[in-house]
Amino acid sequence: MSVDLAHPPPNTTPETAVHISQLAPKYIKRATSSLPWPLSVFSRDDPPEVWAAYETLFLECLRTGDDRSARAILDRLLARFGDKNERVMGYQCMLEEALASNDKDLESVLKIANEILGSDEANVPVQKRRVAVLKSLNRIPEAIKRLTELLDMSPTDAESWAELSDLYLSQGMSDQAIFCLEELLIVQPNAWNMHAKIGEILYASVDSSTTNALELARIYSESMRRFLRSIELCENYLRGYYGLHLTAQKLVKLIPDASKASTKDDAYNDVALPTEGTVQALNEMAVDKLGEIVRKGSAKEQGWDGYDTAELQAARELLDQGTAKVDR
C-alpha cells in the first residue's frame, strides 16, 4: 500500500490512517539528514510537497493517537514557519486538544485560542479550532455562534458551512441545516454527497406531527429530487439510490391523496409534484440498481470495490425488506 503523502486521498479509512502514521517515525528521522552549510546553498530541499506531507502525517498521527510523532512533526513545522504562522497556530491548538484528557484541559485550550483571536480576529485556522473545542465541550449553541461569525467573514468556506449544518442538525434545526448545505452548493455545485445529504435531512425532518398529505408529499418529492440529482452527478452512488428507494416508496402511497388536495395557490411549491407513474418507475430503477450495486460491490468486482461494507449491508437489508413484503 503506497500513499502519496503530499496529496492524500480524502476520507482515509482507519487502515490507511494507521499505515500512514506508521510512516511518521521513519520520515522524521530521514528528513534530518541534510547537507552541511556551505553546500546546502546549492541544494533545494524546500519544495512545498515536503511540508504538505508533514501536514498529512501530523493529522494521521493525531488520528491514530501517536502523539509523540505528532509533537515531533509539529516542532519541525514550527522551526520552518515560525509560531506566527496561522496554519501552524491552528495545528498547535489541535495538538493541545488531542492531549487534553478532561474538560478542564479543554477549557485552557479554549482560553489560549481566545487570546490568539483577541489580537488577530482574522485567523481562520484558530477560529475553526475554537469551534472544535466548543463542540468537544458540548457547548453547541456557542459553537454555532462562533461559526456563524466566521462564515460572515468568509462565506465561501465550504468546510465551515458543512460543519455548521452538522451542528444545526445536532440541535434538531433541520431548516437551518438545509440552508447551510444550500450555501455549500452555491460554492460547490457538483458535490453529489451534499445533494444526497439535503435529501437525507429532508427525509428525516418529517415527524409524526406532519399529517397533511400535500405537505408530506412536497417534502418527500423535494427529498427524492435531491437524491436524483446526486445520482445524476455520480452514477452508482449507493446512498443516492438508497434514498431514492425510500422516498419513492413513501411517495407512491402519498401522491394519490396529495394530488386530490392540491391547490393552485401554493407559493412554496417550487416544482410540481411528480406523477405516480414516474415515481413507480423510479422506484423500480432504484431497486434494480441497488441490487446491482450490492451484488457487484459484495463480490468486489473490478471498479466496484470502493463501497463501505456497512452501507452495502444496509442496502441489502432494505432490499430484503422489500421482497419480504411482496411475498406476503
Add this chain to the structure above:
Amino acid sequence: MEHSMVQTIYRDPALFYWILIPITVVMVLTGILRHYSSVLLQSMPKKQPKNKIREHRQLIRGANLRVNYESISPSSFRARKAHFETAAKDGSFLAEPENRGKPPPNMMTDPAAMEGMMGMMKGNVANMVSQTLIMGWINAFFSGFVIMKLPFPLTPQFKAMLQAGVGTRDMDVRWVSSVSWYFLTLFGLQPIYNFILGGDNAANQMAQQMAQMNPSAMMGPGQDPDKQFQAEAENLEVLEHKYLLDGIEERILAGWAA
C-alpha cells in the same frame, strides 16, 4: 577556397583557466546570490484585516450565487437575492462604509500601494547594482581577450554578438571574446539555475526584467468595492431562475432507459 582555409590562433592555455572558468563560476555564483538576496528582500504579503476579507468574500459569494443558482430552489434563491441586494444597497458588506461614494485614494498617498511599489523597487535596485558591478568587473579585467572557439561554423552576422570588445575585421566568427562570453552566460544559465535552485528561482535577472516590462498590469487601479457590489446586485436582479431539480425525474428515467 576561402572557407577551406582554417584560421588558427595560438592561445595561451592560461586564458582558459584564468578567464573562461572564472567568468562562468562568477556568473553562476552571482545568480545564486541574486536568488537568495531576492528571497531575503521579499516582503511578506501583508495580512488583510477582517473587514477587507469579509468584503472580498461576500462579493465572491454574490458572484457564486449568480453562477451556481441552478442548484437551489427558486424560493431559496429569491431569499438570498433579496439579502444580497439589501446589503449591497446599505453597504453593510463594505470594509469602510464611511468611505462610500468618495473617490478612490491617490496611489501615492495610499500606504498599501506604496508598500507594493517599494517591494518592486528593492528588487530592481538589487538587480541593477549587481549587474553594474559584474559588468564593470568583467570589462576592467577581462576585456579584449579571445578565449575560445566554437566547434561549429556561423554566419558573419554573429560577429557583433560573439566578438564584442575585439576590433578585428577578418577574424573567423567562431572565435568568442571574453565580454561576449559574459553575455552568453548572462542569458543562457537559466537551465543551470533551475537544476541547482529549483523551478521558481529568482536567479535570472533577464527573466525578471521581462516580467517587469508592464508594471501597469500588476497594479491596476483599485476598483471601488461599492460599485462592484451594485453591479453584482444588478446582475442578480436580471437573472431568470432555472431550477436544476425541475424535470430531473424525466432526465434520469430517459438516461436509465437508454
